[in-house]
Amino acid sequence: MRRLFLTAALLLGCKRHHGQAWAAPPSAPAESLRDEALAGSKAADHVRSLTDEVGPRLAGSEGDAKAVAWGLAKMKSLGLTHVRAEKVMVPRWVRGVETGAVTAPHAHALTLTALGGSVPTPEGGVEADVVVVASLEALAALPDTSVAGKIVFFDKPMERTKDGLGYNRAVDVRGRGPSAAAKKGAVATLVRSITPSDARLPHTGGLRYADGVPAIPAAALAVPDAMLLRRLADAGPTRVRLVLGCHKEPDAESANVVGEVEGRSAKDEIVLLGAHLDSWDLGTGALDDGAGVGVVLEAGRLLAARPTHPRRTVRVVLFANEENGLRGGVAYAKAHEAELGKHVVALELDLGTDKIFRLDALAAPSADPKLRALTLPLASLGIAGPVKGEHFGSDISPLRAQGVPQIAFAQDATRYFDIHHSADDTFDKIDPKGLDQMVAATVAFAWGAAEMDGDFGRIPPHERGEH
Amino acid sequence: MRRLFLTAALLLGCKRHHGQAWAAPPSAPAESLRDEALAGSKAADHVRSLTDEVGPRLAGSEGDAKAVAWGLAKMKSLGLTHVRAEKVMVPRWVRGVETGAVTAPHAHALTLTALGGSVPTPEGGVEADVVVVASLEALAALPDTSVAGKIVFFDKPMERTKDGLGYNRAVDVRGRGPSAAAKKGAVATLVRSITPSDARLPHTGGLRYADGVPAIPAAALAVPDAMLLRRLADAGPTRVRLVLGCHKEPDAESANVVGEVEGRSAKDEIVLLGAHLDSWDLGTGALDDGAGVGVVLEAGRLLAARPTHPRRTVRVVLFANEENGLRGGVAYAKAHEAELGKHVVALELDLGTDKIFRLDALAAPSADPKLRALTLPLASLGIAGPVKGEHFGSDISPLRAQGVPQIAFAQDATRYFDIHHSADDTFDKIDPKGLDQMVAATVAFAWGAAEMDGDFGRIPPHERGEH
Numbered sequence: 001m002r003r004l005f006l007t008a009a010l011l012l013g014c015k016r017h018h019g020q021a022w023a024a025p026p027s028a029p030a031e032s033l034r035d036e037a038l039a040g041s042k043a044a045d046h047v048r049s050l051t052d053e054v055g056p057r058l059a060g061s062e063g064d065a066k067a068v069a070w071g072l073a074k075m076k077s078l079g080l081t082h083v084r085a086e087k088v089m090v091p092r093w094v095r096g097v098e099t100g101a102v103t104a105p106h107a108h109a110l111t112l113t114a115l116g117g118s119v120p121t122p123e124g125g126v127e128a129d130v131v132v133v134a135s136l137e138a139l140a141a142l143p144d145t146s147v148a149g150k151i152v153f154f155d156k157p158m159e160r161t162k163d164g165l166g167y168n169r170a171v172d173v174r175g176r177g178p179s180a181a182a183k184k185g186a187v188a189t190l191v192r193s194i195t196p197s198d199a200r201l202p203h204t205g206g207l208r209y210a211d212g213v214p215a216i217p218a219a220a221l222a223v224p225d226a227m228l229l230r231r232l233a234d235a236g237p238t239r240v241r242l243v244l245g246c247h248k249e250p251d252a253e254s255a256n257v258v259g260e261v262e263g264r265s266a267k268d269e270i271v272l273l274g275a276h277l278d279s280w281d282l283g284t285g286a287l288d289d290g291a292g293v294g295v296v297l298e299a300g301r302l303l304a305a306r307p308t309h310p311r312r313t314v315r316v317v318l319f320a321n322e323e324n325g326l327r328g329g330v331a332y333a334k335a336h337e338a339e340l341g342k343h344v345v346a347l348e349l350d351l352g353t354d355k356i357f358r359l360d361a362l363a364a365p366s367a368d369p370k371l372r373a374l375t376l377p378l379a380s381l382g383i384a385g386p387v388k389g390e391h392f393g394s395d396i397s398p399l400r401a402q403g404v405p406q407i408a409f410a411q412d413a414t415r416y417f418d419i420h421h422s423a424d425d426t427f428d429k430i431d432p433k434g435l436d437q438m439v440a441a442t443v444a445f446a447w448g449a450a451e452m453d454g455d456f457g458r459i460p461p462h463e464r465g466e467h
Numbered sequence: 468m469r470r471l472f473l474t475a476a477l478l479l480g481c482k483r484h485h486g487q488a489w490a491a492p493p494s495a496p497a498e499s500l501r502d503e504a505l506a507g508s509k510a511a512d513h514v515r516s517l518t519d520e521v522g523p524r525l526a527g528s529e530g531d532a533k534a535v536a537w538g539l540a541k542m543k544s545l546g547l548t549h550v551r552a553e554k555v556m557v558p559r560w561v562r563g564v565e566t567g568a569v570t571a572p573h574a575h576a577l578t579l580t581a582l583g584g585s586v587p588t589p590e591g592g593v594e595a596d597v598v599v600v601a602s603l604e605a606l607a608a609l610p611d612t613s614v615a616g617k618i619v620f621f622d623k624p625m626e627r628t629k630d631g632l633g634y635n636r637a638v639d640v641r642g643r644g645p646s647a648a649a650k651k652g653a654v655a656t657l658v659r660s661i662t663p664s665d666a667r668l669p670h671t672g673g674l675r676y677a678d679g680v681p682a683i684p685a686a687a688l689a690v691p692d693a694m695l696l697r698r699l700a701d702a703g704p705t706r707v708r709l710v711l712g713c714h715k716e717p718d719a720e721s722a723n724v725v726g727e728v729e730g731r732s733a734k735d736e737i738v739l740l741g742a743h744l745d746s747w748d749l750g751t752g753a754l755d756d757g758a759g760v761g762v763v764l765e766a767g768r769l770l771a772a773r774p775t776h777p778r779r780t781v782r783v784v785l786f787a788n789e790e791n792g793l794r795g796g797v798a799y800a801k802a803h804e805a806e807l808g809k810h811v812v813a814l815e816l817d818l819g820t821d822k823i824f825r826l827d828a829l830a831a832p833s834a835d836p837k838l839r840a841l842t843l844p845l846a847s848l849g850i851a852g853p854v855k856g857e858h859f860g861s862d863i864s865p866l867r868a869q870g871v872p873q874i875a876f877a878q879d880a881t882r883y884f885d886i887h888h889s890a891d892d893t894f895d896k897i898d899p900k901g902l903d904q905m906v907a908a909t910v911a912f913a914w915g916a917a918e919m920d921g922d923f924g925r926i927p928p929h930e931r932g933e934h
Contacts, residue, residue, distance in 0.1 A: 052698060053573050106520050108751075111890065198748070199666045200891040224893040231519060231894075283667070284575075423578065424667040426691040428697075 005388040025451035029310075030444040031377050033302055038381070042301065044432035046074065047294035051284040051427045058281040059321035060092030060252030071257035071293075071318045078297055079304035080259030088331040090321040092252040093117055095281055096245025098219065099191075102232060105125060106241040110229070111222040112190070113202040113282065114246040115174060116324045119215045126151070126188050126217065126241035128260060129340040136172055136180055148185030151240050152177070153192075153221075155230050160196035164351060164413030168391070170194050171205070176195040177212035186323050189218040192226035197418035200224045204280055205421050206324045209342035209377045212283050217244045224274050254278070254320040256328045261303040263313040263450065270339065271314045271450045272404075273299055273442060274395050276322035280456035283425030287416060292349035293318055295435055302449075310450035312344060319395040323349070329395035333402060337343075340402045344455045347407040348393025349442065352416035353434045356409040356441050358381060360389025362404035364457025371456065374448035383409075391466065401465065403458035409441060489743060491840035492918040496777075497911040498844050500769055505848070506905035509768065511899035513541065514761035518751040518894045525748040526788035527559030527719030534744050538724035538760075538785045543761025545764055546771035547726030547783060555798040557788040559614035559719040560584055562748055563712025565686065567657075570594060572704040578689040579657070580669040580715040580749065582641060583791040586682045592710035593618070593655050593684065599700045603639055603647055615652030618707050619644070620659075620688075622697050627663035631818060631880030635858070637661050638672070646677035647683040653707050656685040659693035664885035667691045671747055672888050673791045684711045684839070721745070723795045728770040730780040730917065735806065738781045738917045739813040739871075740766055740909060741862050743789035750892030754883060757894075759816035760785055762902055766910040770917075777917035778934040779811060786862040789817070793861055800865035807869045811922045814874040816909065819883040820901045823876040823908050824849060827856025830872035831924025838923065841915035845908050850876075858933065868932065876908060 054070050057063035068085055075083045093116060100110035131150045133139040139152065151457030154173035159166035171194050193203035202222045209215045219242060221229065232238045247261040257277060263269065279285020300316040303309065320328030333340070345363070359378060361371050371386040378385075392406040400406050419425050449456075521537050524530035533554055542550045560583060567577035589624040598617045606619065621640035626633035638661050645656040660670035669689045679873045686709060688696065699705045724744060730736065742759030746752020767783040770776065787795030800807065812830070826845060828838050838853040845852075858874040867873050886892050916923075 048698070052695065055573065055575055106522065108522055198895055200668060200889075200893060201666065224891065224895050227895045228519065229891070231515070422667075424691070426667060426695070428665055428691050428694045 022369060023453060025448050027377050029446045033445040033447055034381070034440040036378055037302060037443055038436055041298045041436045041439040043294040043298040043435035043439050044430055046297050047286055047290040047430055048427055049074065050290050050293060051286045055284045056281045057091040057277065057279050057285060059254055059278045059324055061074055061281070064254050064278055068255045068308055071277055074297060075257065075259035075316065078301040080300050081262055083259040085255035086258055086331070086335055088254050088256055088320040088328050089251045090254040090327045091325045093324060094247055095251060096120065096247060098244050098246070100219065100240060100242045102229065102238060103241050105232065105236060108228060110225045110240070111200050111202055112219045112225065113204045114244045115207045116204055116205050116280065117219040118218045118244060118246050120247055121188065121217045121242055121244045122286060125241055127239060127241040128187050130229065130233050130238045130240050131229050132230060136176060139180055139184070142184070142221040144184045147181065151185055151188045151190060151242065152186040153183035153190040153229060153233070155192050155226055157192065158194050158196050158417065160414060162412055162414050163410060164416060166196065167194060167417050174205050174220070175208050178207050178216055179213045182213045182216045186216060188216050191220050193220045193223055195223065195417050195422070198223045199424065201424050203421040203424045204282060207346060217242065256332050257318040259300065259316050261300055261309055261314040263311055266312045268339065268342050269312040270343045271312055271446055272317055272343055273314060274317045274319055274346060274348040274393060274444055276328065276350060277318035277319050277397055278323055280323055280421050282423040282425065285425055286427045286430050287352040287425050288420050289322070289350045291353045291430060291435060295349050295438045295442055297437045299446055302443050303446065310447050312450040314446050314450050322395050326394055327356060329398050333398035340399065340404055343399060343404045345405045345407055345449050346396040346399050347442065347445070348396045349409065349438065350393050351411040352415055353429065353431045354412040354416065355382065355434050355437050356411050358387055358410040358413045359383055359385035360394065360408040360410055361386045361406065362389055362400070362459050362463060364460065367405065367456035370452060370454070374445055374452070377444045380439055381441055383441055397466065400459060403464060405456040407445065409438070486707050489836060490920060492915050494844050496913045500842055500914055501848070501907040501911040504769060504910055505903055508765045508903045510761040510765040510906050510908040511897055513764050514753055514757040514897055515894055516541065517757050517760060518753045522751045523582055523748045524744065524746050524752060526557040526721055526745045526791055528748070531721050531745055535722045535724055538744055541764060542724065542726035542783065545768040548729055550726040552722035553725055553798070553802055555721050555723055555787045555795050556718045556845050557721040557794045558792045559716040560791060561588065561600065561716060563573070563714060565711050565713070567686065567707060569696065569705060572699065572703060577692045578667050578669055579686040579692065580671045581711045582674045582685040582687055583671055583747065584674050585685045585713050587714055588655065588678055588684045588709055588711045592708055593919045594656050594706060594708040597696065597700050597707050599697060603643060606647055606651070606853065609651070611651045614648065617653055618655045618657060619648035619653040620657040620696060621922055622659050622693055624659065625663050627881060629879055629881050630877060631883060633663065634661060634884050641672050641687070642675050645674050645683055646680045649680045649683045651806060653683060655683050658687050660687045660690055662690065662884050662889070665690045666891065668889045668891050669886040671749060679929055684709065686711060696931035700931060705761045723787050723799050724785040726767065726783050728781040730778055731743065731776045733779045735809050736779040736807065737810045738913050739780055739784055739810055740781060740855045740913055741786055741813060741815040741860060742746045742817060743795065743862055744785035745788050745790055747888050749788055749890040751894065752892055753894045753897050754819040754892050755887050756789070756817045758820045758897060758902060762816050762905045762909055766913055769910050770913065777914050779917040781913050781917050789862050796862035796865050800869060807866065807871055810866060810871045812872045812874055812916050813863040813866050814909065814912070815863045816876065817860050818878040818880055820896065820898045820899050821879040821883065822849065822904050823878050824851065825854055825877040826850055826852035827875040827877055828853045828857055828873065829859065829867070829926050829930060831927065834872065834923035837919060837921065841912055841919070844911045848904055848908055864933065867926060870931060872923040872926060874912065876905070909923050
């Protein structure tokens with residue numbers, strides 16, 4: 001209820017603006033593009049092509065290199081211009097053997113997967129008693145003597161929510177848990193997979209080792225295995241054995257793949273449509289983020305096919321290495337530093353295949369009437385807003401830090417985290433109709449932003465970081 | 468619609484019986500047992516104990532031996548008497564390495580698992596082009612030249628149904644597909660997992676090699692992998708590589724675990740409550756058939772705890788080796804051949820954890836009024852019937868062949884086959900309330916059958932085999 005109230009209060013449409021002399025761009029082309037996409041887009045075909053022909057594409061892997069080549073060829077075939085690979089050096093982390101078992105009080109194989117970036121276990125694995133904690137705070141409250149020499153198991157269930165914020169609330173134990181445990185002398189970390197699903201598939205994801213603390217191996221348990229371990233540990237002393245063979249190799253070359261629909265007059269002004277090309281290695285990255293890739297490519301194709309391009313350039317960027325480094329997003333902001341003032345707005349799609357229900361925005365306060373006008377053609381798609389947003393795409397966060405206005409489409413994430421970062425992230429989970437709606441919203445908004453007079457200003461300095 | 472009509476026509480209650488002088492057993496004890504179970508049984512505790520303390524228990528494995536010991540101890544602790552292990556020699560099949568990959572046109576790892584009983588692939592694996600067929604009939608229609616030297620992939624989706632019959636309609640390709648393919652010269656068989664779920668977990672299950680045909684290796688693909696393989700093969704030539712290390716060892720000793728609630732007068736007349744103690748090796752056999760084990764043990768406990776036992780003996784049997792041999796069911800019928808005439812009725816629970824909605828029966832036609840009377844106390848549990856049934860428990864099918872009346876509880880199987888035979892068959896999927904309802908129905912029916920005057924007669928000879 002509190003959330004609903006806040007959302008309502010933040011609806012930008014609640015404010016009144018006076019004295020603005022601004023003409024919205026003609027809505028007919030946006031509506032026509034929207035309806036064309038909604039009638040049946042090729043977004044699902046693009047996702048199928050990427051997942052079936054390339055497959056998993058973890059940064060720096062062979063699949064990643066294939067994905068870059070795929071992206072370049074696909075953009076050209078769809079009619080984008082100035083298509084290029086902008087080189088990015090990315091971390092190269094390689095998954096190895098990964099096994100785990102409860103050794104006492106009862107023998108059980110554990111279904112688990114290493115967290116991305118984890119160090120391996122020592123030769124022969126690690127075996128220790130388990131200490132269960134429900135959160136980082138619960139760990140902090142334990143004396144070091146209860147943790148030293150043990151395997152810390154973070155059992156923090158994720159809540160299923162439509163807006164996906166259940167994920168944000170649970171994920172801290174994955175990112176910061178390993179170092180928090182190591183600081184107290186733990187020898188390894190297990191986390192309950194950050195997912196509301198009870199399928200026996202572990203969900204990987206990145207971790208961040210803190211400086212000055214030993215890096216300890218870390219893995220995610222499938223939820224059924226986490227529940228088993230919790231039952232056993234609640235009943236008495238429980239030992240676990242963990243073997244991880246993952247390791248890091250030298251940074252590898254990858255690329256942001258960039259293509260454009262050149263503006264008909266203000267060619268140097270940019271409306272950026274982004275998604276990330278890399279994926280985790282367990283599935284084929286269909287929802288994360290094949291869906292986003294398919295949508296922005298299809299939006300580009302529809303715009304490029306118009307006899308008259310919009311005034312500004314629409315730039316499609318498929319970012320490298322979102323999952324375990326964000327090197328693509330950082331490299332883009334650096335390489336394009338000189339033209340960031342000409343980036344009118346950036347939008348990233350990275351929340352799966354299900355329908356968009358709201359447009360979130362962060363821009364100058366003076367942009368409100370423009371955002372409202374550009375959201376109007378989306379109302380028939382079931383999209384509310386604009387609402388002042390807080391969370392935007394990871395890859396465009398370095399642009400946010402420079403004041404570039406941000407758009408996020410709030411999508412129905414009810415089932416997204418059942419799939420995300422697991423072997424289950426495969427093409428069959430794609431909803432083609434969901435993608436059509438996403439393309440419709442993206443292309444209509446992009447057209448409006450690329451056509452309108454004036455811009456959205458800059459994000460005020462105090463709002464350029466995520467709180 | 469046709470099915471509904473048949474069901475209605477078969478409702479035994481539709482028939483009228485005249486001239487029968489028979490007094491139903493007093494319903495108060497059945498109702499009291501039913502209500503006691505429904506208020507909260509210990510069935511889920513028994514399932515948790517079996518799955519957490521023993522885990523997977525494939526026939527002949529170490530887990531199977533542990534399960535027999537567990538069953539004996541549990542029966543004794545629950546107050547059953549004449550508790551014993553009745554020796555059964557069981558096949559011992561051991562899963563080994565199992566990997567698969569699409570090698571052309573695009574490289575993909577395949578998530579798969581060997582079918583139970585499969586022979587291994589030759590040293591170094593097998594690699595061949597794939598031929599996709601939708602059914603045994605579609606395979607039969609192909610010329611041998613289209614199949615020889617290839618890997619036959621049966622892509623037969625399973626329909627989700629409440630009564631579970633979608634499984635029966637799809638499963639023939641798993642049992643008989645490998646030999647049907649071998650007869651035409653195939654080198655290996657893949658089947659789409661027999662499940663309505665799209666989770667990326669393969670479902671194993673037994674196969675039956677035909678005599679006089681080479682035994683070829685056979686594996687089940689997870690549904691997302693089956694869909695991928697289908698897409699690729701529909702588009703053009705597709706090659707797959709398969710490595711299976713599974714093998715057979717000499718038969719091993721296992722046991723049917725038997726315990727009783729001794730009848731207060733007709734001690735030698737038997738009401739049999741069965742479930743199977745073995746499980747597949749991928750999960751911990753919580754639904755298949757930990758649930759059945761928990762329910763019949765709990766029904767036994769409740770009956771044993773009554774100050775006055777029913778007239779007849781209620782015998783609880785935990786059968787060995789249901790999954791890949793049925794040796795337990797066959798051995799029971801053989802060992803008890805002399806007393807099968809005294810087996811009044813046999814009931815097996817082996818369809819998971821969700822609610823019973825109907826009682827199915829097969830007995831002498833003269834048994835109808837008795838079956839109706841004994842079903843009456845189940846009406847408040849949402850259980851319809853009695854209906855003349857066709858499918859009964861596997862382990863009691865050798866008793867059916869001898870004319871012993873059969874009862875099956877039709878359970879809501881809507882989600883059962885999402886889980887069954889996969890790594891996902893774990894305790895967290897158990898619904899304790901569902902088990903309580905199952906116990907309530909089982910104990911009330913068992914009391915009535917053990918208390919009533921007279922019996923259900925024998926199954927007529929022409930109905931003793933499954934059609």
